[in-house]
Each structure stands twice: as structure tokens, then as C-alpha cells.
Amino acid sequence: MIQPATTKLSSKGQVVIPEEIRNRLGLEPGAQFVVVGEGDVVVLKALKAPNLSQFKDLLDQARTSAEAAGITPDDVTEAIREVRAEK
Known part of the structure; x- marks a missing residue:
């Protein structure tokens, strides 16, 4: 089972995605996301251009x-x- 990671929200509203997750998902600097929030849940969905x-x-x-x-x-x-x- 994949272990969850924790992160913090900065005073500028920024969230750091932990390195292990970035590496596993192949996320590079400049990656774009759709963000959805409901109640206490925030979902980030990476946007990737189709080949x-x-x-x-x-x-x-x-x-x-x-x-x-x-x-x-x-x-x-x-x-x-x-x-x-x-x-």
C-alpha cells in the first residue's frame, strides 16, 4: 500500500507536493492541475496534453x-x- 504524505499550505496559498509523489507521477515544474474542493477535501488532477x-x-x-x-x-x-x- 502506498503511504500517504503530509504537506502544509503556505501563507501565499501554495502547497508543496512531496518529492516521492512528484517522482511517482512524473510531475515536472510547471505542471498544471485542475483543482476541486468540497467540504474538507481538495483534489488536484494533473493536466497532461494528449500526444x-x-x-x-x-x-x-x-x-x-x-x-x-x-x-x-x-x-x-x-x-x-x-x-x-x-x-
């Missing part, structure tokens, strides 16, 4: 879903135009 193959798979899934929903490239262009006009 090129995973990105292509995601793009293919998005295209398939868009086609199934009847969304055309022109629909996407128009939606982008409308959002930009709102700014």
Missing part, C-alpha cells in the same frame, strides 16, 4: 459527433463569428 496520436483520435471523435448531430463546418465558422462579435 499526437491521442489528439488525432479526439479530433476524429469530435468530427464523428458533429456529423451525427448535423453540424457542418459552416455552422462552426458562424458560431465562432457570433461569439467574437459578442466581445
Whole structure:
């Protein structure tokens, strides 16, 4: 069983992730996280960019879903135009 580690919150709101955990998870300086808090629980989820193959798979899934929903490239262009006009 993996042993839990403890850490402290600094006066600047920073939390140090213990070295053993950073190493085990392959976390490097500059790693980004999604942070969710509820009650007394805080969850950090590391964000990792997909590799090129995973990105292509995601793009293919998005295209398939868009086609199934009847969304055309022109629909996407128009939606982008409308959002930009709102700014």
C-alpha cells in the first residue's frame, strides 16, 4: 500500500507536493492541475496534453459527433463569428 504524505499550505496559498509523489507521477515544474474542493477535501488532477496520436483520435471523435448531430463546418465558422462579435 502506498503511504500517504503530509504537506502544509503556505501563507501565499501554495502547497508543496512531496518529492516521492512528484517522482511517482512524473510531475515536472510547471505542471498544471485542475483543482476541486468540497467540504474538507481538495483534489488536484494533473493536466497532461494528449500526444499526437491521442489528439488525432479526439479530433476524429469530435468530427464523428458533429456529423451525427448535423453540424457542418459552416455552422462552426458562424458560431465562432457570433461569439467574437459578442466581445
